Amino acid sequence: MNLIIQKEKLYKLQSLIALFVLCIIISILSDKFLTVANGWNVLRQISVNICISVGMTLVVLTAGIDLSVGSVLALCGAITAGLLKNGIELPLQNLFIGFTLLGAIIIGLVFGGALGFFNGWVITRFKVPPFVATLAMLTMARGLTMLWTKGFPISNLGSNFDYIGTGWFIGVPVPVWISIFVIIIAMVLTTKTPLGRYIYAIGGNENAARLSGIKIHKIKLIVYTLAGGLAALGGLMVTARLDSAQPNAGTGYELDAIAAVVIGGTSLSGGRGSILGTVLGAIIIGVLNNGLVLLNVSPFWQQVVKGMVILLAVIIDRANAKND
Template sequence: MLEKAKNTQEAAKINWGKVKNILSSAGVLIALIVLSAILAILSPYFLEVENLMNIARQSAINSLIAVGMLLTILTAGIDLSVGSVLALSSVVMAILIKNMGINPLLGMIVGLGVGAFLGFLNGIMLTKLHLPHPFISTLGMMNIARGLALILTKATPISGFPPVVQFIGAGSIGVVPISFLVVIGVYIIYHIFLTRTPTGRYIYAIGGNIEAARLSGINVEKVLVIVYTLSGLMAAVGGLVLVGRVNAAYPLAGLGYELDAIAAVIIGGASFMGGVGTVWGTLVGAIIMAVIRNGLNLLSVSPEWQTVIIGSVIIGAVYLDVLRRRMETKTK
């Protein structure tokens, strides 16, 4: 009898452990469901199809930037330049298409190339100049890219783009925004990249322990350059979607976007210490940010208070990361 009772207790412990693992991995999704349920109660318009598609459209730009930010945070780094890179890449594209009459598709490709090149420079400054932290290199790039965007446009927006440019940011297939379909496609690619390729595994290894990664033969500098190049590229993709959505490119675009991207990554379960995080968690984190903004608008919260609330969410997201690390330390 005692043996049977002991086995029953052990089984209960194992089952509870499984439940804890499921809750831990699905926690961010549960948070999104709870938040959506609360907003559905507070506003009858929240669950309308048009509003849900609006949330999908609003989340697209941050989702695209956030997946690039995820790569940097996985390596225990950060990219503060993404908002400015978005602005510069989009205004270069706009100048080529509107002012120089270049083919729109070629102009978009060049714009994406500008974003990737700026990210590449961030990686080079970090690895070849041996700057102490990516905070320094990306902070410098944030100012350089923003200044160049203002110089190139003389601080004036450029508007009126051909349909092919607008389609990516404002088009839809049925009720589903093209921009959100782009997000899903990008996230599938990055999921495969991080989980099925050697470079993806190296990124996690570097974030877990950079010295151990070096000793195991990983070319850390090469991987970091790839990571920051991809972060710049994703900022440029976000800029392309933004231009299509508002039908304008302006040098002050992307202000504060780096904070939203960081919040989405951390809310999605990644750690500032590196080595922990998933693309799907990041996507849910970006959607949570969009749901919060949408809900505040539906509830007629003033822009001033919205800023306060979003700032509090960012602080809360970082604190959640601190709590997660404490819990992991206690369980070890």
């Protein structure tokens, strides 16, 4: 019995232990790692992944997956930037529609939620596997981004918008405050509301959840809509930080999000995991990315290392699932 209890404690602490060991190794290899400036830089960078990963966690808890978050991030960032800078021209009606900062932001977030809703609708209405449905959205959203931007960045968006990505508030970067707010809301949602219980129930056993009266389709629609909205929020943060909406923004972000979710202990089979675990996973991925850059590791090898980390995390997840 004591051995089982110790094993459970080790399983819960494995991500924290991995982060501690990773920090020690990088700090030994690079004297720039344990500096205040680099610490804030890491936190600012992982804020985007935290927002995306929280949405991904909600999806994975229902035994789903969302491969479109990177492309949705790029499209919503580009739409917000385009509306803010250029507005909408309707030559036939001799009409120009301008947008305030708040108006452009709201439309960007709503559009992200709408794309997520479309993912959920395709998955629930036509029984399309989440992998296929969101892979299709990945391609469509990336194509729409290229069409909207015509393949060119949309830059010089103004200091007020840039504040979202580069500003400071009470001595802390604004993106960090945004990610903290997202974390708190997600934790309350998953642990204190009926929606959170339904999400875990669906991932644990969808048939049992259906028989107990849970509206499976409605919950999945909500979950994918939230994932799309949070991807859009990440898009606003990236665009504001760069002061530019890049057509190829968000490439590979879905992999970092999935890695954060799995490393954080959320099972790809659904029904098991936590928001705090995902946050810890996102920190590990952020520290790993930062460490590889500080050590001047080739970007190509960085991809190899991250792929190996994801594979290892999935193998551990499968092993833990068998032992449950």
